[in-house]
C-alpha cells in the first residue's frame with residue numbers, strides 16, 4: 001500500500017483579495033490569534049504524518065521561508081518577547097519534518113505551483129494543502145489531511161476533500177460533479193473551475209486539501225494555461241478523473257478561508273474562542289457586541 005509522506009503547500013499566489021496586507025506582509029504570514037496562517041497549515045501536514053513539506057513561495061514571500069529557518073535573531077526575539085509557546089511550536093515542526101522551500105518564479109497558477117514541487121516529490125504520492133486555508137478538527141479527531149491520507153492508503157486512488165456550498169458561493173471555488181459511493185464518499189465525474197451557479201447542478205466545492213497519486217504530475221507537465229492564463233489544477237484533475245479515477249470525501253472539521261477578509265475574521269474569532277487564555281474575555285466581548293449591533 002502506498003504511504004503518503006510528502007506534501008506540497010502552495011503559498012506563492014498574489015493574494016489579490018487581501019491586497020492591503022500583502023503590500024507589506026504575505027497573507028500566509030498574517031496572524032490568526034497567536035500564530036501565522038502558514039504555521040497552522042504546516043502543523044496539519046505534520047500531524048497527518050507528512051515528513052517532507054515543500055513550501056512553494058513566491059516573489060516578496062521571503063518571510064514565509066525565513067519563519068521556518070533556524071534563526072538566532074528570531075528565536076532570541078521570541079524568547080525575549082515572552083513568546084516561548086510560538087517558539088516551541090516552530091521547533092517541534094523542525095524536529096518532526098523537513099521543510100523545503102521552492103520558489104515559483106511567476107504566479108502561473110495552482111497547477112504550476114504544484115509542478116514546482118516535482119524535484120522533491122519525484123515518483124511518490126503526495127498531499128496538497130493550500131497555504132491560506134486553515135482547518136481545525138475537534139479534539140481527538142484526525143485532521144482533514146489525515147482523513148484523506150487514510151482513504152488514499154486504503155484505496156490507492158487520488159482523493160480530494162469536498163464541502164457543500166450555497167449557490168452564491170459556487171463561483172468562488174473549483175466545483176466537483178460527483179456520484180456518491182457510500183455515505184460521505186464519492187467518485188468524481190467532472191470538475192469545473194469557478195463556474196456560475198447555473199453552469200453546474202453540483203454544490204460540492206473544493207476547500208483546498210488533496211492527496212494525489214503521482215500521475216497528476218505527468219498530467220500537469222503536459223498542461224497548458226487556460227482560465228486567467230494560468231495552469232489550473234482543476235483541468236488536470238478533470239483529466240485524472242477520466243483516466244485513473246478521482247475520489248472525493250466530506251470531512252469533519254471547521255474550515256476557514258484565511259486568504260479572504262471575512263474568512264480571516266471568522267478564523268480569528270472562532271480560534272480565539274478555543275484559546276484558553278482568550279476564551280472568556282472574547283466571549284463576553286462578543287455577547288456585549290451582539291446587543292449593540
Ligand code: UTP
Nearest residue numbers: 010011012013014015016017107108109113131
Ligand atoms: P488563490 O486562488 O487563493 O489565489 O490560490 P491567490 O493569488 O493566493 O489569492 P487571490 O484569490 O488573488 O486573493 C490558492 C492557493 O494557491 C496558491 C496560493 O498562494 C493559495 O495558497 N497559488 C496560486 C500559488 O502558489 N501559485 C499560483 O500561481 C497561484
